[in-house]
Amino acid sequence: MSTLNPPSALALHGGPKVKTTPFGTGRRFDETEAQELLEALEQNTLFYHHGQKVKTFLRHFNALYGVTYSVAVSSGTAAIHVALGAAGVSVGDEVITSPITDQGTVIGILYQNAIPVFADLEPHTYNLDPRSVEARITPRTKAIVAVHLAGAPCDMHALMQIARRHNLKVIEDCAQSWLCRYKGRLAGTIGDYGCFSTNDFKHISTGDGGIVTVNSGDEADYHATHAFADKNYRRFDANLRGDIPYLAPNYRMTELQGAVGIAQLKKLAGICEARHRYGERITQGICDLPGIAPHQVHEGGWSSYWFYMLRGRFAPESTNPEATQDMSASAVRGRLRCTRAQFSQALAAEGIPNTPGYIPHVVYLNSMFRRRHAYRGSHFPFDLSDARYEPGLCPVAEAILRDCIRLEVNEFYTPQDIEDIIAGIRKVATYYALP
Numbered sequence: 001m002s003t004l005n006p007p008s009a010l011a012l013h014g015g016p017k018v019k020t021t022p023f024g025t026g027r028r029f030d031e032t033e034a035q036e037l038l039e040a041l042e043q044n045t046l047f048y049h050h051g052q053k054v055k056t057f058l059r060h061f062n063a064l065y066g067v068t069y070s071v072a073v074s075s076g077t078a079a080i081h082v083a084l085g086a087a088g089v090s091v092g093d094e095v096i097t098s099p100i101t102d103q104g105t106v107i108g109i110l111y112q113n114a115i116p117v118f119a120d121l122e123p124h125t126y127n128l129d130p131r132s133v134e135a136r137i138t139p140r141t142k143a144i145v146a147v148h149l150a151g152a153p154c155d156m157h158a159l160m161q162i163a164r165r166h167n168l169k170v171i172e173d174c175a176q177s178w179l180c181r182y183k184g185r186l187a188g189t190i191g192d193y194g195c196f197s198t199n200d201f202k203h204i205s206t207g208d209g210g211i212v213t214v215n216s217g218d219e220a221d222y223h224a225t226h227a228f229a230d231k232n233y234r235r236f237d238a239n240l241r242g243d244i245p246y247l248a249p250n251y252r253m254t255e256l257q258g259a260v261g262i263a264q265l266k267k268l269a270g271i272c273e274a275r276h277r278y279g280e281r282i283t284q285g286i287c288d289l290p291g292i293a294p295h296q297v298h299e300g301g302w303s304s305y306w307f308y309m310l311r312g313r314f315a316p317e318s319t320n321p322e323a324t325q326d327m328s329a330s331a332v333r334g335r336l337r338c339t340r341a342q343f344s345q346a347l348a349a350e351g352i353p354n355t356p357g358y359i360p361h362v363v364y365l366n367s368m369f370r371r372r373h374a375y376r377g378s379h380f381p382f383d384l385s386d387a388r389y390e391p392g393l394c395p396v397a398e399a400i401l402r403d404c405i406r407l408e409v410n411e412f413y414t415p416q417d418i419e420d421i422i423a424g425i426r427k428v429a430t431y432y433a434l435p
Ligand SMILES: *Cc1c(COP(=O)(O)O)cnc(C)c1O
Pocket: 075, 076, 077, 078, 101, 102, 103, 104, 105, 147, 173, 175, 176, 197, 198, 199, 208, 209, 210
């Protein structure tokens, strides 16, 4: 199976398709969620502090993650904002994060009137390069938001050492990385705070929702984090209840989301294990191909593959002559004579859906950054900092977005679906391989 036989004609050119059966599908929600929802309604309250569903959801989450304290919130974006607020990130502080991520990673930074600073990435894990993080630290730096992209862990050992050396808080963005592990420890339990999303596209869904872990294990820290998601109301301490010491949003989770979350958490391990097996199998099936770099996971890391993203050494797109092949050559032998667009189309014609690219450009090239314009009619808080947002700032991240191809990994896929994905990639890469 792993030989480079002369391929049959590409489906793109009229040959037989690799994928002849439909991909496996399934239902995410069943009677378990329905029963929990019914019970939530029967409580006659949907307020998290009066009902039992959000509390139970968190108790199960805490047991699974081995943490003492966590707070339920309305989204992953909210989780990150709450962690920043609890960490004391405020006006004019700089927060270092990844340029390949969801907008939700940076929203909370700017709502705290702090300044996002982007560090470059490792070429094949697509996660923060600790050396680049350290190089971007200034006297204003207050925190690092470490995004564990696509289910795979950052180099947390190096990041934690840097953070401790410079007295920075570490917030883990685990929105895409449920049950992801780094050297035996669960991502989200290593930094000061871990942030999770249960939006409808993540491993598990409550429609929208999120969780923040408070890893200090300190009760006062937990109470401050809890209050930051609830208008700074102090629900646990009657003495503090009357006063609002500083601004905090309302990011409460409702009992309906908590109810669905209880049922979804029961399915989490199975979902992550299936995705892990499938992602690892794809790497094993394509790692010998010329011109293709598989999705790498750190030594000692465990990925729950929210998606699978490979890189190719493609011919430059004629419309984009700057798309030179600056992929770290060490990890890739050989090259391909097709452009990324041609490869993607050929793979799709074989019946293997794929996306050439991920987000349209690195986060700092969105116009809100290029024009330093978070709030309409103002350059605040960008004008408090020298941070720059321009092409070339993170060359590895920019190269990743130019030459990556993204494949869906799904727990409902069958093992045969994964073999077909591998066979499709092998056929197209072998056809386009340069001798
Ligand atoms: C989804 C996501 C978020 C935001 O989560 P929401 O629940 O959509 O607000 C943040 N960071 C990353 C990396 C994500 O993928």
